[in-house]
Amino acid sequence: xxxAGNDFVLxxxxxxxxxxxxxxxxxxxxxxxxxGADGLLLLRESSTADARMLMWNPDGSESExxxxxxxxxxxxxxxxxxxxxxxxxxxxGAGLLTVQDRGGGRYQTSLGRPVLNARDIPVAxxxxxxxxxxxxxxxxxxxTCVSMGNPHAVQxxxxxxAVDLAAIGPRVEHHPLFPHRVNFHVCQVISRxxxxxxxxxxxxxxxxxxxxGAAATAVAAHLHGLTxxxxxxxxxxxxxxxxxxxxxxxxxxxxxxxxxxxxxxAS
Numbered sequence: 001x002x003x004a005g006n007d008f009v010l011x012x013x014x015x016x017x018x019x020x021x022x023x024x025x026x027x028x029x030x031x032x033x034x035x036g037a038d039g040l041l042l043l044r045e046s047s048t049a050d051a052r053m054l055m056w057n058p059d060g061s062e063s064e065x066x067x068x069x070x071x072x073x074x075x076x077x078x079x080x081x082x083x084x085x086x087x088x089x090x091x092x093g094a095g096l097l098t099v100q101d102r103g104g105g106r107y108q109t110s111l112g113r114p115v116l117n118a119r120d121i122p123v124a125x126x127x128x129x130x131x132x133x134x135x136x137x138x139x140x141x142x143x144t145c146v147s148m149g150n151p152h153a154v155q156x157x158x159x160x161x162a163v164d165l166a167a168i169g170p171r172v173e174h175h176p177l178f179p180h181r182v183n184f185h186v187c188q189v190i191s192r193x194x195x196x197x198x199x200x201x202x203x204x205x206x207x208x209x210x211x212x213g214a215a216a217t218a219v220a221a222h223l224h225g226l227t228x229x230x231x232x233x234x235x236x237x238x239x240x241x242x243x244x245x246x247x248x249x250x251x252x253x254x255x256x257x258x259x260x261x262x263x264x265x266a267s
Contacts (some may be wrong), residue, residue, distance in 0.1 A: 003068035003256045005208025005237015007266040010041040010076055022060035029058035035264070036261065038207050039066060041073050049096050051077045057203030064093030065149035067211015071107040074099035090137065094149020105189040108253040111212065114219045114244070115147035122151065124177045129223055135175050141168065143184075144220040148250065150202070151182045152216035156224070160188045160198045169200025185213045189226050195233045208237030215250045218242035 001008050007026045011017065025040040027033070041054050046052035053073045055063045074088045078101060081088075087100045098110045115121055116129040123130050124143050130145035133153075143153035153172060155162055163186045172184040181202045188196040195216050199210040214233045221227040222244055230243045240254040 001072035001257060002237075002259055003071045003209065003211065004235055004240055004254050006068035006210065007037050007208075007259065008039050008041045008066075008069050008072055008186060009035050009037045010043065010072065012076075013042045013044050013103050021054070021056055022062070025056035025058065026060045034229065035262075038201070038204050039063065039069060041066070041069050043073065044065060046091040049091040051088065052091040057201070058205075059203045061203040062093075063150060063203065065097075065111075065212055067109060067111060067148070067213075067215055067252055068209055068254065068256075069145065069211070070097060070109055071211070071254060074107055075101075075105075075256040086146075091202050092149065102253060105255050105257060106253055107256050107265070108251055109211070111148050111215050111250045111252055113247075113249055114220075115149075116217065116223075118145065121147040121211075122179055124179060131223065133177075135172065135177060138171060138175070140170070140174060143172070144223065145182075146216040146219045148212040148215045148219075150212055151178060151180055152213055153178070153182045154185045154187055154213075154220040156221075156226075157186050157188060160186045160196050163198070165198055165200050166206060169206070173200060173202050183210060183213050183216075185210065185217050187221065189216050190234075192226070192228050193231055195227065195231055195232050197235050199235070205233060209235040209240070211240065211252055211254065214240045214243075214250055215242055219244055219250060222246060 029037045042054040044052040100108045118127045135141045183202045184200045199213045243251040
């Protein structure tokens with residue numbers, strides 16, 4: 001499945017399927033020798049919600065949440081439920097989140113309240129919020145940090161296409177100020193209602209979209225007074241709509257589409 005170009009392999013694990021999930025994620029997500037994906041999503045039963053979502057990155061590391069992934073996950077689950085309910089409560093590593101079917105293949109996800117305290121993002125500084133943080137050893141890289149259940153660093157630039165993200169992304173991801181590593185995004189402000197964003201995802205590298213990254217970017221832009229409460233964010237794989245009132249939960253609306261189904265050999 002894919003959402004705004006962010007693509008995932010989704011496995012229904014409710015029947016008790018077991019595997020070495022980190023190793024399987026590395027094999028499945030390999031774009032040359034596997035299926036090719038930005039992450040592996042696993043569906044499990046939940047005692048606190050309608051379903052539980054687990055995710056592994058292409059490098060085998062586990063991720064707390066994925067904004068584009070949870071929309072795909074929700075569509076997959078909703079399509080199998082009787083009477084076609086319009087909403088789904090999902091247990092994630094970032095807490096219980098709700099996804100609503102908005103029709104036309106678009107889904108709105110509640111991503112919870114952004115975390116702005118450095119200790120909880122986490123960032124190895126003492127600040128809340130973390131605005132305009134210069135990263136030692138990386139000249140010209142100044143970021144605003146937000147957690148949406150997973151850590152993000154956002155840099156505002158005049159032109160996102162002029163940034164060599166493949167070169168600078170790994171250095172930001174592994175910077176000593178981020179003890180759990182970090183997702184890195186560059187953002188260009190087009191207007192108070194429109195942003196352009198490119199992403200380097202922790203454990204995945206360059207991706208066509210990052211849902212929680214788009215949420216973190218919308219929050220960062222709002223904190224800097226650059227945008228209204230509702231903003232469109234253009235990413236290489238499409239467009240996402242984000243809404244944040246400056247205090248409550250972040251809402252994200254975007255597509256979720258099937259690409260293909262198949263079987264993976266056991267050996």
